[in-house]
Amino acid sequence: MATAVLLAPSTPPDYHRITSPTLRISDDHKVPIPVGILACQRDPLLRYLTTSVVATSLSQPVAPPTKKPAKKSVIAPTIPSDPLLEVILHDTVIFPEGGGQPTDTGLITTTANSTVWEVVQAKRHGGHAVHYVRVKDGDVDAALLALSPGASVVVSLDQGGWDRRYDHMSMHTSQHLLSALLETRLDLPTLSWSLTSYPSPCYVEIPRGMSPEEIISIQTEANRLVFEGRKVHIEVEELDRSKENGVPTLETGRSVGKALPDDYTGGVKRVVVIDGVDRNPCCGTHLPSIHNLQLFLLPHTEALSRSNTMSARLYFLAGPRLIAHLTSTHNLLTNTANILSCGAPLVPDRVNQVVDERKRAEKRLDDVETDLARFIAGDLINELSRIEGxxxxxxxxxxxxxxxxNVLGFLNAISFALSNQLSSVTKPYVVVLTSSPSMQTNTSTTVVLLVGSDDKLVKAGGEGLKSKLGVKGGGKGTKWSGKFIGVWREAKESTAIEDVLSGL
Incomplete structure (x- = not known):
């Protein structure tokens, strides 16, 4: 994963701002700090923290759903088959999934014996962050004892966990910036957004498509603010649900964004502020500044249709994903230029030239196959004419x-040429055409085409091919086609066809 090196060494002291005179961060290590004011949310650049265990229990596997689950945009890590413990800490630097942002991964190290435990996932249960800790050796009792309530631990983001967090923060903060500009400049509210798996572009869903000029203008304005280095800070107060406004809706009835989850009991309202640009409630982790988040918008929107409403997706890249995208694109362009023996600027012209040459070659091949089909059909007609009587x-x-x-197309060309020239012939005939690839395996396909003067003969021949060779196919009238799967051997399969023909 690409990383950036332009971050300040620590989060500014004014990044996290408690705006309520009565809200306090508890220092009682027997009580978990609620989601909304966790260390990962107060100080997003903090990578480790000494804290204590509040509660631990064995995680019970969830029964599989009885119906197809709804599509989820949050990308969760792969959960191992080892037993898992659900651990609640007093505080944590590992973010539990929420607000469209996936979970962090990290480590918990017990202070008493320096044992390192892998945190494969973190989730919000009500208002608490729950760490899913892997028990590698399967000794659940020993793990429960090591992570018993009151145990001192260090919770941390290892390099992989930090790379994952930095990527998520980069894309999430960029999404806030992009959504704010779309709404204020073009009156395009963000209906939803998806933080896809690295390194794919993320997207925002908006009520309509955008022109290339609109996309360029938003990208230009966003990067002007990035170069200015607009700061980001968080404002936190107690949550009063009675004062929360409902989710706004469009004329179509489509909701703009999502309301607070019904099971959120943290009691904390958190607002992310990009100076002079945006104020929006969010529980995710965000960078203290947008100064190194150059935003790249893919220059098109993808239209979506939902029942009687239309919307569009605008894809974007920033931070590590933009670096990865530029690196990958450059490598692809360079490799393509080497294959085509030209400089990178000449690749489009050279590709057009190759495509044109391919079209001409296909046209020549079609002409040759047509002539060859007539020649093969002509041999059959000459042979049939000699025994007409x-x-x-x-x-x-x-x-x-x-x-x-297109093997079947070529065999059909032979059958058409044969049928057209035998329309006046009275002698009944049945011809089986087969074609196999030069390199064969047990999964190779041999195409079989049976054509005749009488539909009863053709039907009988098709049934014979099914029973003697296991050919799968069917037909109507004077033509029957099918496929033989496996290695075609002249001594066996061709002999079986001769047997089928001799029985007609």
Missing amino acids: GDGVYKKHVHRTDDSG
Whole structure:
């Protein structure tokens, strides 16, 4: 994961601001600090903290849902199969998922014996942050004892956990900046947003699509504010649900954003402020400044349709994801230029040239295949003409080895040429055309096409191919097609076709 090195060494002291005279951060280590004023939210650059265990229990596996779960935008880490403990700490630097931001991962180290425990996920239960701790050796009793209430621990973000947090903070803070500009400059409220898995672009959902000019103007304005280095701070007070306004809705009835979860019992209201740009309630972690979050908007919007309403997605990149995107794009362009033996600026012209040449080659191939189909059909017609006066049915099997991309199309071209020229022939006939790839395995496909003068003959031949060779297929009238899966052997499969034809 790409990282940035432009962060200040510590969070400014005025970043976290308690605006209520009665709100206090408890120093009682027997009581958990509620979500909203956790250390990870007060000081997003803090990577470790000495604290104590408040409660620990064995995590019970959740029963699988009885119905298909709703689509979730939050990307959770893979949960191991080892037993998990649910640990509540007095305070933590590990953010529990919320506000559209995924969970952090990290470590808990017990002070008594320096044992390191992996935190694979953190969630909010009511108003508390719960750490899901992996018990690698399966000794749950020993783990419960080591992480018993009152135990002193160090909770921390290792390098992987910090890279994950920094990426999430970069994208989340950028989303606040982008949504504020979309609403104030273009009257486009953010209906929802998704913090996708690294390194994919994230997106905001807006009520309509945007023109390229609008996208460029928002990107330019956002980066002007980034270069100014606008500061970010957090304002916190007690939550009074009676004073909370409902979620606004559009004329279509679509909600703009989401309300506080019904199970949120933390009692803390948290507002993220980008100086002079935005004020918005949010529980996520945010950088103290936007000064190194250059924002890149993908120059198009993706239209969405939900029942009778329309909306659009605007994708964006910032921070480590933008670095990764630029690095990947440059490597792809450089590699493509090397393959095409040209400089990077000439790649579009050279690609157009290759596409044009490919189209001409395909046209030449189509012409050659058409001529070849007529030639093969002509041989069959000449052979049939020589025995026109005889009794019985003319039966023939023709096998080809062909790596064409449209084998069935070529066999159909042969059958069309054959049928057109035999329209005046009275002698009944059945012809089986087969085509296998040059390199074969147990999963190779051989295309089978059966064409004849009488639908009863064709149907009988198709049934014979099914029973003797296991060909899967079907047809109507005077044509039947199917597929044989496996290695085509002349001594076996071709002989079986001859047997089918001899029985007609």
